[in-house]
Amino acid sequence: MSDRDDRSESRRQIARREQRTAGERSARLASALMKLSLSALGKLGLLEELREAVDRARAVTSQGARRRAERALAGALRREDLVEFAAKLAKLQETGSAEPAQFHLAEQWRARMLEGGLAAAAGFPGGVAEPLPRLIEQAQREKATGRPPGAARALFRHIAAALKAQPAPPVASDEDATTDDADDESA
Numbered sequence: 317m318s319d320r321d322d323r324s325e326s327r328r329q330i331a332r333r334e335q336r337t338a339g340e341r342s343a344r345l346a347s348a349l350m351k352l353s354l355s356a357l358g359k360l361g362l363l364e365e366l367r368e369a370v371d372r373a374r375a376v377t378s379q380g381a382r383r384r385a386e387r388a389l390a391g392a393l394r395r396e397d398l399v400e401f402a403a404k405l406a407k408l409q410e411t412g413s414a415e416p417a418q419f420h421l422a423e424q425w426r427a428r429m430l431e432g433g434l435a436a437a438a439g440f441p442g443g444v445a446e447p448l449p450r451l452i453e454q455a456q457r458e459k460a461t462g463r464p465p466g467a468a469r470a471l472f473r474h475i476a477a478a479l480k481a482q483p484a485p486p487v488a489s490d491e492d493a494t495t496d497d498a499d500d501e502s503a
Contacts, residue, residue, distance in 0.1 A: 429455075
């Protein structure tokens with residue numbers, strides 16, 4: 317076997333490339349950890365040693381010192397399984413960012429349905445299937461009589477489950493917004 321790989325790289329070049337790639341990966345993960353909220357960090361389930369390193373790095377406020385602390389955190393991350401850690405972080409970011417938006421959307425739908433009844437539910441993405449009219453009626457009756465919000469909570473849970481089952485709506489890009497603004501001004 318020769319000292320060269322299929323790409324005509326020496327063993328040393330291959331090792332340096334792999335080391336550089338691992339360093340870049342750990343630097344990206346360290347940067348992502350520095351930007352996460354405290355509650356999201358808690359959900360990651362970091363080992364105590366790594367959590368202390370993250371907390372130390374996040375405590376630094378000076379820009380230059382913060383960059384050095386981020387590089388030190390990247391070094392600490394290299395002792396971890398980076399692929400597994402990146403998968404955990406991606407899953408957390410995927411689920412974590414969608415939950416508050418979906419919660420607010422479900423809350424808005426519930427408020428509309430309580431105010432407008434079945435007429436407001438006509439545009440609901442989950443459709444006006446059987447339990448929905450009954451839940452709306454119970455929640456409206458409950459609100460009118462001043463009873464505790466049990467039916468309103470059941471309505472919220474139904475709405476949230478229906479929204480979760482639906483595909484996410486496309487997000488309007490900045491280009492769409494500027495095009496719409498230009499159309500509005502010309503009209």
